[in-house]
Amino acid sequence: MSESINADRGLTYPGNLGCPGCGASIAINHALKGLGEKTVLVIPACCFAIMAGPYPMTALKVPILHTAFATAAVSAAGVRAGLDMQGDTETTVVAWAGDGGTFDIGIQSLSGTAERNDDIIFVCYDNEAYMNTGVQRSSATPYGTRTTTTPGAGWKRTRKKNIMEIMAAHRIPYAATANIAFPDDFIRKFAKAREMRGGTRFIHVFSSCPTGWGVASSLAIKIARLATRSNIFPLYEIENGTDWTLNLEGDLPVGDYLGAQGRFRHLTPEDLEQIQQEVDADLALIQERVAATRVRKAHLKPET
Amino acid sequence: MIASLRPTLLFPVSRTSTEANRTGSWRFVRPVYRFKTAPCSAACPAGIDIPTVEMLASRGQIHDAWAHICRENPFPAVCGRVCFHPCEDACNRAELDAPIAINALERYIGDAGLAACSPLVSPAAALLQREVAIVGAGPAGLAAGYFLTQLGISAEIFESTEEPGGVLRWGIPSYRLPKAVLAAEIDRIAAAGVKIHCNRPVNPDTLAEMAARYDAVLVGAGLAAPLRLNISGEASIIDGLAFLKQVQAGSAPVASGEVAVIGGGNTAIDVARTLLRQGARPTIVYRRRRQDMPAFGHEIAAAEAEGVRIVELMAPVSAAADGNGVRMTLQPMRAAEVGADGRVRAVPAKQPPQEMRFKAVFSGIGAGVAEPWHRPADEADAIRLSHCAICRGTPTVGYIGDPVTAENSVAHAIGSGKQAAIALHALFTEGPEAVAPAVDRCRVGPGPALSMEIYLNGERSRRNGRVVTFADVNTDYFLRAERCAIPALAPAAAANGFEEAVATLKPRDALAEAARCFNCGICNDCDNCRIFCPEQTILVGEGGRRSVDLDYCKGCGICTVECPRCAMDMEEESA
Numbered sequence: 001m002s003e004s005i006n007a008d009r010g011l012t013y014p015g016n017l018g019c020p021g022c023g024a025s026i027a028i029n030h031a032l033k034g035l036g037e038k039t040v041l042v043i044p045a046c047c048f049a050i051m052a053g054p055y056p057m058t059a060l061k062v063p064i065l066h067t068a069f070a071t072a073a074v075s076a077a078g079v080r081a082g083l084d085m086q087g088d089t090e091t092t093v094v095a096w097a098g099d100g101g102t103f104d105i106g107i108q109s110l111s112g113t114a115e116r117n118d119d120i121i122f123v124c125y126d127n128e129a130y131m132n133t134g135v136q137r138s139s140a141t142p143y144g145t146r147t148t149t150t151p152g153a154g155w156k157r158t159r160k161k162n163i164m165e166i167m168a169a170h171r172i173p174y175a176a177t178a179n180i181a182f183p184d185d186f187i188r189k190f191a192k193a194r195e196m197r198g199g200t201r202f203i204h205v206f207s208s209c210p211t212g213w214g215v216a217s218s219l220a221i222k223i224a225r226l227a228t229r230s231n232i233f234p235l236y237e238i239e240n241g242t243d244w245t246l247n248l249e250g251d252l253p254v255g256d257y258l259g260a261q262g263r264f265r266h267l268t269p270e271d272l273e274q275i276q277q278e279v280d281a282d283l284a285l286i287q288e289r290v291a292a293t294r295v296r297k298a299h300l301k302p303e304t
Numbered sequence: 305m306i307a308s309l310r311p312t313l314l315f316p317v318s319r320t321s322t323e324a325n326r327t328g329s330w331r332f333v334r335p336v337y338r339f340k341t342a343p344c345s346a347a348c349p350a351g352i353d354i355p356t357v358e359m360l361a362s363r364g365q366i367h368d369a370w371a372h373i374c375r376e377n378p379f380p381a382v383c384g385r386v387c388f389h390p391c392e393d394a395c396n397r398a399e400l401d402a403p404i405a406i407n408a409l410e411r412y413i414g415d416a417g418l419a420a421c422s423p424l425v426s427p428a429a430a431l432l433q434r435e436v437a438i439v440g441a442g443p444a445g446l447a448a449g450y451f452l453t454q455l456g457i458s459a460e461i462f463e464s465t466e467e468p469g470g471v472l473r474w475g476i477p478s479y480r481l482p483k484a485v486l487a488a489e490i491d492r493i494a495a496a497g498v499k500i501h502c503n504r505p506v507n508p509d510t511l512a513e514m515a516a517r518y519d520a521v522l523v524g525a526g527l528a529a530p531l532r533l534n535i536s537g538e539a540s541i542i543d544g545l546a547f548l549k550q551v552q553a554g555s556a557p558v559a560s561g562e563v564a565v566i567g568g569g570n571t572a573i574d575v576a577r578t579l580l581r582q583g584a585r586p587t588i589v590y591r592r593r594r595q596d597m598p599a600f601g602h603e604i605a606a607a608e609a610e611g612v613r614i615v616e617l618m619a620p621v622s623a624a625a626d627g628n629g630v631r632m633t634l635q636p637m638r639a640a641e642v643g644a645d646g647r648v649r650a651v652p653a654k655q656p657p658q659e660m661r662f663k664a665v666f667s668g669i670g671a672g673v674a675e676p677w678h679r680p681a682d683e684a685d686a687i688r689l690s691h692c693a694i695c696r697g698t699p700t701v702g703y704i705g706d707p708v709t710a711e712n713s714v715a716h717a718i719g720s721g722k723q724a725a726i727a728l729h730a731l732f733t734e735g736p737e738a739v740a741p742a743v744d745r746c747r748v749g750p751g752p753a754l755s756m757e758i759y760l761n762g763e764r765s766r767r768n769g770r771v772v773t774f775a776d777v778n779t780d781y782f783l784r785a786e787r788c789a790i791p792a793l794a795p796a797a798a799a800n801g802f803e804e805a806v807a808t809l810k811p812r813d814a815l816a817e818a819a820r821c822f823n824c825g826i827c828n829d830c831d832n833c834r835i836f837c838p839e840q841t842i843l844v845g846e847g848g849r850r851s852v853d854l855d856y857c858k859g860c861g862i863c864t865v866e867c868p869r870c871a872m873d874m875e876e877e878s879a
């Protein structure tokens with residue numbers, strides 16, 4: 001290798017133990033660009049807990065606190081309280097959990113933290129199943145998915161839990177979705193969340209899992225991009241639980257996204273049609289809220 | 305403190321990094337940076353590195369873009385006006401929306417070079433003690449002189465007329481190519497060290513004298529003999545090429561009324577549009593179908609928009625002059641089968657011949673070789689290359705330009721001069737056996753375009769010859785965007801005089817147009833590979849050159865898929 005090489009790897013070390021093409025790995029790279037080095041991560045059990053380094057190794061140049069599966073949010077709040085006692089108001093505390101650690105086992109601690117409006121950023125990197133233990137379904141697993149606990153004809157018949165609406169219901173200052181395939185938007189949202197300080201900020205990250213989804217590792221970004229372009233994973237922000245902004249409107253049918261993945265390969269055209277209708281309805285709901293936000297804001301503004 | 309409560313015992317802290325895990329050992333395929341060939345550049349007879357030129361232009365580095373063109377073509381302002389731009393027909397962007405306006409951008413960049421009075425870069429190769437004489441200061445001869453100089457070989461051009469330029473000067477009307485633009489680009493070639501002697505006609509005797517004094521002679525005499533129609537009354541038909549020359553010299557009689565131009569090539573179009581500008585009403589009479597006309601499509605369209613009438617499938621049988629003009633007898637034709645040349649033949653239709661009257665009739669069917677010594681003898685011991693022929697012996701005599709190129713255009717003439725310069729350099733430095741391989745090595749993709757940068761072992765020589773297709777482009781990164789409108793005079797206004805019919809792009813439009821380019825097959829520093837690499841293994845070296853840290857690359861292949869322009873490939877690990 002030539003000596004002139006700039007080995008700028010940001011705030012991560014190479015050599016993490018994630019699968020080739022892991023979306024969580026890309027997500028942490030993007031996220032730390034927005035968060036900066038004054039960051040502490042709190043990580044519960046999940047794939048990323050392994051990737052962040054088996055003891056005595058670390059894959060990140062920022063401190064990490066490993067915590068129990070159910071306790072990411074409260075542990076982060078605890079770290080925040082500790083830092084406050086030390087007079088450190090600069091460092092950002094970030095809980096970094098999978099969908100299992102967010103939607104399922106982690107939700108009571110997350111809800112409690114959000115209700116107390118503790119000063120942390122909670123990031124859910126969502127790969128839509130319990131990947132670290134072998135692809136078991138979670139409540140973030142979408143309708144139509146085959147997992148090891150929803151195999152064969154028993155594919156998941158219930159829809160994905162809408163975590164964003166749950167978080168909005170807590171009226172926290174900021175909740176946003178982000179996708180690894182849209183780095184500019186992704187980094188902007190992390191930087192914005194960092195600057196907001198003082199309350200609970202929640203970021204729901206779309207994070208492909210080539211291994212669990214039956215997708216070639218090389219297509220991890222392409223698939224993620226399709227998720228947003230088909231409106232299955234819209235990019236939007238909610239401030240104070242009520243002010244909605246849609247960042248990007250997709251232009252592709254859901255079939256382009258679903259058809260490219262092994263976990264959805266069994267779906268019939270009728271299934272796709274049903275999913276399309278749900279996706280359209282969900283997007284329409286977001287659009288209604290965006291429109292309502294605009295009307296409300298126009299109303300609040302004094303006439304000029 | 306109680307020993308068991310010491311924090312280090314309660315909180316195990318990781319103190320080493322995962323860098324110890326050489327995850328590169330997991331890999332069974334590896335990404336490689338492999339820059340490839342853009343279809344436009346392979347289609348350019350002058351072999352210009354178009355993706356790089358557009359990349360530089362899109363960044364506003366117009367001078368760098370200009371210098372980059374000049375490595376392969378010393379005539380950007382000329383070609384930006386007169387080239388038939390086969391590059392645009394090959395452009396991948398056509399499949400998304402519309403091809404890049406490569407020709408208009410070349411003109412924009414070329415004009416910027418003229419405005420800045422930028423000198424051509426000095427010779428890139430070591431000086432050789434060799435001297436080459438060139439017969440004819442047309443585009444092929446001037447290009448040969450320029451490229452020889454680049455290769456450290458001194459070149460002297462002998463031109464029979466009083467000014468250099470050849471067909472560019474006397475054949476191409478000034479509404480397409482203003483004389484000042486031509487003169488400025490020729491002056492720059494002279495300033496780069498090419499000696500140009502005017503009023504020095506060469507004949508076989510003087511050629512022999514020259515051959516004795518120089519290490520080689522290149523003959524680039526062009527096509528100067530008008531082709532004959534071989535019909536009765538031909539004497540009453542005016543030679544279109546001679547007419548164009550007279551117009552350039554300001555000595556042509558002004559035509560008026562209904563006039564005819566016979567032919568379907570670019571000469572016919574140039575003659576007709578010139579006549580129109582003199583105030584006449586020209587009709588082009590062509591023996592095949594309109595779509596079979598060999599003239600460039602955009603020239604035909606411009607002529608028609610200005611008011612030139614085209615009569616297809618009419619073959620002249622005879623012409624007769626009387627006091628009032630010329631009476632043409634024309635045979636109606638019909639399209640027949642495809643001929644040996646691959647073109648649809650025209651054969652006489654059943655209808656009887658027709659008569660048409662014109663104030664004057666011009667022939668515009670092109671030209672042939674004026675003197676037998678302007679092209680190599682069939683029996684000569686010659687290295688026959690795609691764009692030139694080098695006859696070995698003492699002395700070495702090479703032939704360049706229209707008499708030896710399969711297609712005749714300014715860009716082909718430039719390619720011809722370049723090929724001859726490379727051939728002579730290889731001959732002088734490594735001997736006759738080296739000529740064909742040297743030329744072959746310079747091919748841009750499958751060729752026949754040739755690159756001087758490749759010959760000089762520049763960055764392009766490390767590119768892969770595979771031509772990038774539209775399917776290779778990751779169109780996730782390109783939104784549809786309208787092609788720039790090329791500013792032009794309204795046809796009616798253009799037809800009124802010899803002012804340039806087409807204008808140069810405005811800076812904003814030029815930059816936006818250049819930014820539409822996919823930059824097929826090259827790296828434009830978009831950084832996608834690095835941004836999306838999950839392992840942070842993409843390293844950036846000097847000049848933005850990227851490499852993969854194979855100690856850690858797991859071979860996921862995301863970089864290669866997300867490179868919008870196919871500058872990377874995945875390769876199987878060899879065990």
Ligand SMILES: Cc1ncc(C[n+]2csc(CCOP(=O)(O)OP(=O)(O)O)c2C)c(N)n1
Binds near residue numbers: 098102129132
């Ligand atoms: C209380 C408890 N239950 C079960 C586990 C086993 N476990 C470890 S990681 C994991 C799955 C995590 O899934 P998710 O949060 O979605 O993260 P992912 O691995 O998919 O990234 C499970 C079930 C555990 N560590 N702790």
Ligand code: SF4
Binds near residue numbers: 345406821824
């Ligand atoms: S998009 Fe650019 S590089 Fe690609 S073919 Fe067209 S002009 Fe050439």
Ligand code: SF4
Binds near residue numbers: 831850867869870872
């Ligand atoms: S992704 Fe961008 S930076 Fe990387 S090789 Fe391709 S063009 Fe260059």
Ligand SMILES: [Mg+2]
Binds near residue numbers: 100128
């Ligand atoms: Mg998960």
